[in-house]
Amino acid sequence: MLNTKYVVIIEDNNEVWDMSQKLFAKESRFHIVKTDSSMKSIKEAMLTIPDLVIINEDSLERIEINDLIVFLRKTSEYAITPIVLVSANTDKEHKLDMLKKGIEFYIKKPLDDNYFLYTIKNVSRLISANRCISALTGLPGNVQIENELKRRIASRGVYAVLYIDIDNFKAYNDKYGFMNGDEVIKFTSDIIQDSVQTFGSKGDFVGHVGGDDFVVILDYENAKIIGKNIIKLFDEGITKYYTQEDVEKGWIKIANRKGKLEKYPIMTLTVAMISNKLKRYANILEIGEDGANVKKKAKTIPGSTLLEDRRKTKTR
Secondary structure, rough: OOEEEEEEEEEOOHHHHHHHHHHHHOOOOOOEEEOOOOHHHHHHHHHHHOEEEEEEEHHOOOHHHHHHHHHHOOHHHHHOOEEEEEEEOOOOOHHHHHHHHOOEEEEEOOOOOOHHHHHHHHHHHHHHHHHOOOOOOEEEEEEEEEEHHHHHOOOOOOEEEEEEEEEEEEHHHHHOOEEEEHHHHHHHHHHHHHHHHHHOOOOOEEEEEEOOOEEEEEHHHHHHHHHHHHHHHHHOOOOOOOOHHHHOEEEEEEEOOOOOOEEOOOEEEEEEEEEEOOOOOOOOHHHHHHHHHHHHHOOOOOEEEEEOOOEEEEEE
């Protein structure tokens, strides 16, 4: 369900597709699509911004393998997407040439079920481990967040984006130290993921922008209940990170930028919600701009808040 792995198979028969359908039938985190080798079809399939591309070289009828790899490697969105090439060509020079051009793995035919399955799973695991993953939370970072937003824009579904930010986190960090601050970040990450797992759908995405900022990209119909549950769990659990004295006072006192002592309330959570239900988005910059504006407005409301942007697309 959470942080689905998107895989595109490029072939003009069903050899690898049929094998994948059988082998990955119980692997719910993998979403696999197939396209033929026409450039139009490939471009449409690649709108999903896949995490992995599998090419069946022997089946290609509409494009040369060299041209296909060049296209994938020169397109910025797919430049770092791993490519697994399946081929009956056992010539050592050919294999070396493909590796030089930018593929990551070369699987020789005839295909072995288990070898194919675990190669794909292990490549996917390496992607998760190495592509801008937050060391603190284990969640995807900005590269994957941007790709997921592009994927949603290209889809026809109604989606929502939750921008989640901890209020008064800096003041807490200043008093309690960064190690306690890290524990608060991990706590917040855990309750966000738990809420999405409990109330979400397949394909929902949780990302860690950095610091105390998180993003959830999900189906619109589940967004409010997930946002409200995140707030509920946060408010119920956040006081355990304070001393009893500070909890009873309801605030901590920290010097502000001018050096004067100032009271800061117990941390709360701001959840800014935008969607394409009433407003279409052409790019991720528009989403980010609206998200920032709604979050700014939400932060003026005392306590933990979920605020949904209900503005419609302006007519021109």
